[in-house]
Amino acid sequence: MARAARDRALLDYYSSTGPYRIGYIKNQVIKILKTLDYKLINRTIAIVGMGATGLSVARFLSSMCISFQIIDSRETPPNFDLILKEFPDAPLFLGEFSMEIFKKFDLVILSPGVSLNQPVLCDLKSHGVEVIGDLELFLSAAKAPIVAITGSNGKSTVTTMVGMMAQSSGLDVAVGGNLGTPMLDLLSDDRDLYVLELSSFQLELIEDMKGAIVCLLNVSADHMDRYDNLKEYAAAKHRIFNGASVAIFNREDHQTTPSVAVGVKSFNFALDTSDKDQFGINFSDQGKFLSFDANPLVEISSIATQGKHNHMNALAALAIGSVIGIKPEFIISTLKSFKGLPHRCEAVTTLNDVLFINDSKGTNVGATLAAIEGFGTLGRKNLLLLAGGQAKGQNFDQLKQAVEKFVKCGVFFGQDADQIENVLGSKTKVYRADSVASAVSIAKREATAGDIVLFSPACASFDSFSGFEERGRSYQKAVFSDGSLGAYCAS
Numbered sequence: 001m002a003r004a005a006r007d008r009a010l011l012d013y014y015s016s017t018g019p020y021r022i023g024y025i026k027n028q029v030i031k032i033l034k035t036l037d038y039k040l041i042n043r044t045i046a047i048v049g050m051g052a053t054g055l056s057v058a059r060f061l062s063s064m065c066i067s068f069q070i071i072d073s074r075e076t077p078p079n080f081d082l083i084l085k086e087f088p089d090a091p092l093f094l095g096e097f098s099m100e101i102f103k104k105f106d107l108v109i110l111s112p113g114v115s116l117n118q119p120v121l122c123d124l125k126s127h128g129v130e131v132i133g134d135l136e137l138f139l140s141a142a143k144a145p146i147v148a149i150t151g152s153n154g155k156s157t158v159t160t161m162v163g164m165m166a167q168s169s170g171l172d173v174a175v176g177g178n179l180g181t182p183m184l185d186l187l188s189d190d191r192d193l194y195v196l197e198l199s200s201f202q203l204e205l206i207e208d209m210k211g212a213i214v215c216l217l218n219v220s221a222d223h224m225d226r227y228d229n230l231k232e233y234a235a236a237k238h239r240i241f242n243g244a245s246v247a248i249f250n251r252e253d254h255q256t257t258p259s260v261a262v263g264v265k266s267f268n269f270a271l272d273t274s275d276k277d278q279f280g281i282n283f284s285d286q287g288k289f290l291s292f293d294a295n296p297l298v299e300i301s302s303i304a305t306q307g308k309h310n311h312m313n314a315l316a317a318l319a320i321g322s323v324i325g326i327k328p329e330f331i332i333s334t335l336k337s338f339k340g341l342p343h344r345c346e347a348v349t350t351l352n353d354v355l356f357i358n359d360s361k362g363t364n365v366g367a368t369l370a371a372i373e374g375f376g377t378l379g380r381k382n383l384l385l386l387a388g389g390q391a392k393g394q395n396f397d398q399l400k401q402a403v404e405k406f407v408k409c410g411v412f413f414g415q416d417a418d419q420i421e422n423v424l425g426s427k428t429k430v431y432r433a434d435s436v437a438s439a440v441s442i443a444k445r446e447a448t449a450g451d452i453v454l455f456s457p458a459c460a461s462f463d464s465f466s467g468f469e470e471r472g473r474s475y476q477k478a479v480f481s482d483g484s485l486g487a488y489c490a491s
Contacts, residue, residue: 049111220366
């Protein structure tokens with residue numbers, strides 16, 4: 001079947017498939033044969049960046065007996081020993097990037113952590129060098145339908161929930177991408193469905209999503225150390241709609257609204273009343289429900305994860321699961337059983353009637369804003385906000401209103417604590433801490449019964465930790481110990 005015909009078949013199928021129709025029953029799934037668009041044979045190929053993604057690309061090419069060379073700006077890449085062991089014949093170019101090296105290749109496969117904005121890489125196209133990412137390879141090689149999810153916040157949670165829905169319904173589903181397993185390591189001829197979390201970095205190099213069902217959850221400032229402005233960052237996110245078969249977006253966030261081609265089916269979700277082809281919240285005599293087409297589906301109080309932000313994630317997962325044809329009972333059972341991911345608005349414990357929340361994955365302002373609004377109580381400032389780390393060029397002004405409304409005091413730590421305090425110090429009482437442990441100690445001292453200690457840093461963790469996971473574990477450890485104050489009141 002010609003490419004255009006295959007794509008049209010996929011488009012027609014999804015455009016006609018409504019919620020709750022079974023589209024993905026094992027051995028009855030529409031399988032679209034896909035072949036690599038890029039002629040990898042007889043090309044001079046370089047893999048740039050040998051983190052987890054680069055390693056997966058190397059394994060993918062090696063499995064097809066395709067030769068490649070490796071480039072990394074680090075003298076000792078993170079997977080150096082594995083590279084030497086698994087690919088002993090692959091030439092290595094380590095250290096500072098050089099155009100003289102890159103000019104030797106006609107195809108570069110760029111890892112998402114490597115910015116195309118670097119001067120040497122910016123000039124590659126002018127030298128006739130084609131640049132793609134692992135997503136391009138995956139989309140061309142995968143033989144099962146694909147769901148792709150992106151957003152500034154909540155994408156890991158929604159991706160996991162959709163994967164659980166599909167798995168509980170009996171599908172052979174693989175979940176990964178920016179979350180967990182690199183996507184090329186997921187490839188198998190036996191799959192019924194792929195569910196991918198995609199970052200803006202992965203989307204920068206994609207031109208065509210090749211009929212995937214896609215969802216953009218939200219857009220708020222993030223990675224401003226890589227993008228010149230929010231518009232540029234949003235544009236990277238919006239590349240997920242290119243060539244999609246079904247587009248799902250957040251109607252509360254106008255920055256997620258796609259410009260889709262005529263004939264592409266679209267659905268949307270929000271925390272307001274749902275209308276035709278919409279997912280939202282509706283009331284009935286029995287209570288408050290997540291709904292589709294104004295039809296109540298699952299009572300909000302029965303969902304395992306609570307808070308405004310979690311309701312939004314649940315609606316997104318409900319929309320995706322419904323559109324791909326998963327039966328309602330499997331969708332609803334997942335929403336009722338899924339208790340959230342570690343370090344994402346995770347309830348750690350309650351001490352002296354004070355709830356401690358670990359939202360170490362709150363690495364940007366948008367995530368922290370959602371957490372504050374999700375846990376805040378109108379009429380009472382009940383939150384103690386612990387925040388700080390590397391600001392990544394973000395502006396904290398959008399937190400002002402929520403902090404003034406919900407936050408009893410702020411405890412700031414890390415490299416850019418001064419920046420946060422300068423913006424938020426006039427809206428709440430502020431303390432400064434020299435570590436996460438001392439921040440927790442201050443919070444314990446200041447909290448009273450009924451308060452919530454919200455550890456949502458709004459910053460990257462790399463000033464003091466290997467990642468948000470280590471930072472979250474540090475917070476949890478501190479919660480269960482007394483710690484030392486090591487801090488002072490700043491205002």
